[in-house]
Amino acid sequence: MDEQILEIEESIPVNPIESFLRTDRMPHIWCPGCGIGTTVNCFTRALETSGLDLNKVSVVSGIGCTGRVAGYLNLDSFHTTHGRPIPFATGLKLANPELKVVVYSGDGDLFAIGGNHFIHAARRNLDMTVICVNNSIYGMTGGQVAPTTPISATASTTPHGNFEQPFNLPYLADSCGAVYVARWTAFHVRHLTKSIKEALAKKGFSFIEILAPCPTLYSRRNKLGDGLDQMIYYKENSEIKHGADTKSVALDFQSKIIVGKFVDRDRPDYLTLMNEHYQKKFGDKYTPYKG
Numbered sequence: 001m002d003e004q005i006l007e008i009e010e011s012i013p014v015n016p017i018e019s020f021l022r023t024d025r026m027p028h029i030w031c032p033g034c035g036i037g038t039t040v041n042c043f044t045r046a047l048e049t050s051g052l053d054l055n056k057v058s059v060v061s062g063i064g065c066t067g068r069v070a071g072y073l074n075l076d077s078f079h080t081t082h083g084r085p086i087p088f089a090t091g092l093k094l095a096n097p098e099l100k101v102v103v104y105s106g107d108g109d110l111f112a113i114g115g116n117h118f119i120h121a122a123r124r125n126l127d128m129t130v131i132c133v134n135n136s137i138y139g140m141t142g143g144q145v146a147p148t149t150p151i152s153a154t155a156s157t158t159p160h161g162n163f164e165q166p167f168n169l170p171y172l173a174d175s176c177g178a179v180y181v182a183r184w185t186a187f188h189v190r191h192l193t194k195s196i197k198e199a200l201a202k203k204g205f206s207f208i209e210i211l212a213p214c215p216t217l218y219s220r221r222n223k224l225g226d227g228l229d230q231m232i233y234y235k236e237n238s239e240i241k242h243g244a245d246t247k248s249v250a251l252d253f254q255s256k257i258i259v260g261k262f263v264d265r266d267r268p269d270y271l272t273l274m275n276e277h278y279q280k281k282f283g284d285k286y287t288p289y290k291g
Contacts, residue, residue: 020044022074029068033219033227035186035212036066036133040073042189043104043131046196057100060089062114065140065214066106066133083113086121089128097271097290100200101127107134107148108141111167115147122176125204127269131196132169132207135214143217150253154221168250173207174263180206181246181263186213187234188259195261204269211257224254 021044030036047054054075061070063082070077080088085103093101103110110118110132121128137155138144145155145162148169152161173181180202184192192210199206213219213230224230234257241249242260249258268276275288 016048017041017044020047020074022072025072028072030065031214031216033213033215033230034065035135035210035214035227035231036069038186038189039131039133039192039210039212040069042193043069043196044073045193046200050197050200052100052200056098057102058089058092059102059104060085060092061103062105062109063140064106064109064138065135066104067109067140069104083109083115084117085109086114086117086128086130090121090126093126093128094271097127101129102200103128103130105130105132106139107132107136107169108138108144108146111147111169111172119172119176122173122178122205122207124270125177125179125267125273127204127271129196129199129202129206130208131199131210133210133212134169135212135218137214137218139214139217143214143221148251150251152253153218156217156221166251168246169209170207170249170262171246174246177205177267178207178263179204179265179267180208180261182207182261183209183211183249183259185211185231185234185238185257185259187231188238191240191259198261198264202264204267211251222253 057075059070059073059075059077061067062080062085070079085105089101089103134148136149138146143156145158147167149155149162170181170183180199182195199208213227215227219230238257238259240260241258244258244262246262278286
């Protein structure tokens with residue numbers, strides 16, 4: 001009987017992403033219907049086919065629901081302070097330029113307390129990939145209004161509806177100088193996987209926004225149903241427009257969603273510019289910085 005059970009267990013296919021996860025930390029903390037787990041699936045599948053040396057991949061996250069991603073990935077990872085994953089990632093990259101550094105965090109963490117770090121990292125064209133899971137709310141700390149909450153949407157701190165203009169994240173990234181900018185939803189798993197793989201291969205500051213449902217605080221408070229209802233909404237109301245002008249892709253409350261790869265360009269990254277500058281200034285006396 002034991003041999004039969006062993007044979008059955010050996011015949012069960014292994015989930016291809018399992019090796020990327022710290023299974024001893026499961027079950028995860030995300031609510032049923034949350035889209036963050038789906039984004040992690042896409043990320044690990046992109047890594048699987050990226051050709052990257054996984055011993056040289058580091059994931060940095062801040063505080064919040066998405067901030068827990070770093071702790072669940074079986075990679076070198078850093079769960080940092082609120083709003084500060086990009087400064088930590090900057091130090092990591094400059095100390096060891098051979099690393100592929102990925103920042104994986106939420107919209108509140110990256111664009112509220114961390115907003116200043118984002119714009120300067122993009123301006124400097126630091127060689128890192130930033131993945132932002134945007135659920136339009138502060139999910140972990142009570143459902144407060146965020147810099148991405150649509151006008152008229154309800155949050156715990158705006159019970160009568162939000163009246164502050166939210167960020168258009170792709171436009172912000174584009175205008176600050178990011179070399180790769182894309183947006184997908186948690187429904188577009190194949191498109192998202194491909195986009196993450198492209199961003200990881202890009203030299204310079206790459207940015208991907210992923211719209212994902214928060215059924216517990218955002219969807220419930222705004223009477224949008226559960227996570228499945230939001231995924232159906234993403235399916236029925238998304239339009240793929242590669243190369244769209246990022247000024248035109250702003251989000252309104254429950255309106256059409258423009259998704260796609262908006263920016264894919266090349267310009268020298270921070271370390272390249274630094275080495276070129278000092279090489280011109282000091283000539284052969286300067287040894288190019290390699291970490």
